[in-house]
Amino acid sequence: MNCREPVTEDQSTSILVDKFGRRVTYVRISITDRCDFRCVYCMDEEMTFLPRAEILSLEEISAVARAFSELGVGKIRLTGGEPLIRKGVMSLVDEVGALPNLDELVLTTNGSQLTKLSSGLVSAGVKRINISLDSLKADRFLQLTRTGNLDTVLKGVDSAVAAGFKRIKLNAVILKGRNDDEIIDLVNYAREKEIDISFIEEMPLGNISSHDRAESYCSSDEILEIISQTYTLTSSSESTGGPSKYYTMADSNSRIGFISPHSHNFCGDCNRVRVTVEGRLLLCLGNEHSVDLKGVLREYPGDLTKLKKVIVDAMDLKPERHYFDNNADPQILRFMNTTGG
Numbered sequence: 001m002n003c004r005e006p007v008t009e010d011q012s013t014s015i016l017v018d019k020f021g022r023r024v025t026y027v028r029i030s031i032t033d034r035c036d037f038r039c040v041y042c043m044d045e046e047m048t049f050l051p052r053a054e055i056l057s058l059e060e061i062s063a064v065a066r067a068f069s070e071l072g073v074g075k076i077r078l079t080g081g082e083p084l085i086r087k088g089v090m091s092l093v094d095e096v097g098a099l100p101n102l103d104e105l106v107l108t109t110n111g112s113q114l115t116k117l118s119s120g121l122v123s124a125g126v127k128r129i130n131i132s133l134d135s136l137k138a139d140r141f142l143q144l145t146r147t148g149n150l151d152t153v154l155k156g157v158d159s160a161v162a163a164g165f166k167r168i169k170l171n172a173v174i175l176k177g178r179n180d181d182e183i184i185d186l187v188n189y190a191r192e193k194e195i196d197i198s199f200i201e202e203m204p205l206g207n208i209s210s211h212d213r214a215e216s217y218c219s220s221d222e223i224l225e226i227i228s229q230t231y232t233l234t235s236s237s238e239s240t241g242g243p244s245k246y247y248t249m250a251d252s253n254s255r256i257g258f259i260s261p262h263s264h265n266f267c268g269d270c271n272r273v274r275v276t277v278e279g280r281l282l283l284c285l286g287n288e289h290s291v292d293l294k295g296v297l298r299e300y301p302g303d304l305t306k307l308k309k310v311i312v313d314a315m316d317l318k319p320e321r322h323y324f325d326n327n328a329d330p331q332i333l334r335f336m337n338t339t340g341g
């Protein structure tokens with residue numbers, strides 16, 4: 001179940017270093033922009049998805065993953081959109097999971113397909129999984145996801161616990177006036193299942209029509225304050241190699257994480273890059289600096305040396321930090337689903 005493995009300092013031998021001296025050891029790959037949900041903070045109700053020819057094929061994604069692992073990147077996250085609805089996803093997971101230099105293959109999912117796929121993912125070497133869950137009330141879950149079925153996702157969480165992932169973490173985006181009254185219920189659920197939970201501050205990615213992000217914004221500090229009224233939290237220096245800041249509770253193995261892109265800028269030790277569903281290497285979630293890998297993959301098919309050179313050169317473009325502002329018009333017009341959230 002949720003065994004507390006020691007979290008070690010980054011020992012990566014990655015040769016990818018940006019001009020601020022940050023070593024890139026972690027890549028998130030969006031393997032589809034499509035999704036069976038339409039979460040209100042992530043997508044509009046009506047979405048137009050990319051034509052198949054514009055998105056990377058599974059073979060191209062596999063080549064990108066191999067190139068990064070050969071450059072010393074130890075951690076790859078498959079995400080989307082909903083990664084587990086991409087046709088052929090399990091063969092991709094098998095291939096990436098078998099890369100010899102990879103320390104960790106991890107995945108972010110909305111949980112809708114987990115009852116079918118949890119045990120296959122564990123067999124393919126997926127060690128950690130993040131499952132998004134913003135509400136434990138069926139009607140509200142449907143409102144927030146617009147199409148999601150809570151019961152299916154909760155069964156998915158149970159199947160993930162039974163399948164034996166090394167760690168399972170819930171991701172919750174808290175929106176004021178919509179689900180901020182469920183913070184303690186979500187923590188209690190994580191404690192009951194002996195899994196972790198992270199609270200993510202909403203980011204202004206893409207234009208959405210369902211709510212005003214400035215009004216719904218709920219900071220990590222506000223959430224921390226609410227949880228502290230029920231549980232004594234101890235700040236932890238543990239890291240899972242991502243942006244979460246963790247707290248522990250004396251009477252539980254569950255950890256509580258906060259991902260705070262607004263209130264606690266974490267760019268100083270950013271170790272991540274993303275590959276969008278169209279094969280753009282994105283150097284920062286909050287900026288548009290990117291390099292086209294799809295063009296390289298299609299112009300020089302099978303030439304991993306060429307691909308690796310483009311990735312190495314791209315490191316110079318990684319900006320120092322992001323500037324998010326929920327009160328302004330979004331500077332970043334791409335939605336999270338294309339980006340590899």
Ligand code: SAM
Pocket residue numbers: 035041042079080081082083108109110130131132171172173200201202203204205336337340341
């Ligand atoms: N479909 C999968 C899922 O929902 O877990 C993977 C992709 S989703 C884009 C990855 C994570 O991004 C989810 O935990 C989701 O809650 C979060 N997310 C999406 N849009 C966001 C936004 N505008 N601000 C903050 N988090 C967001």
Ligand code: SF4
Pocket residue numbers: 035036037038039042043080081082110132336337
């Ligand atoms: Fe789909 Fe995940 Fe975005 Fe929700 S957050 S719409 S599940 S991609």
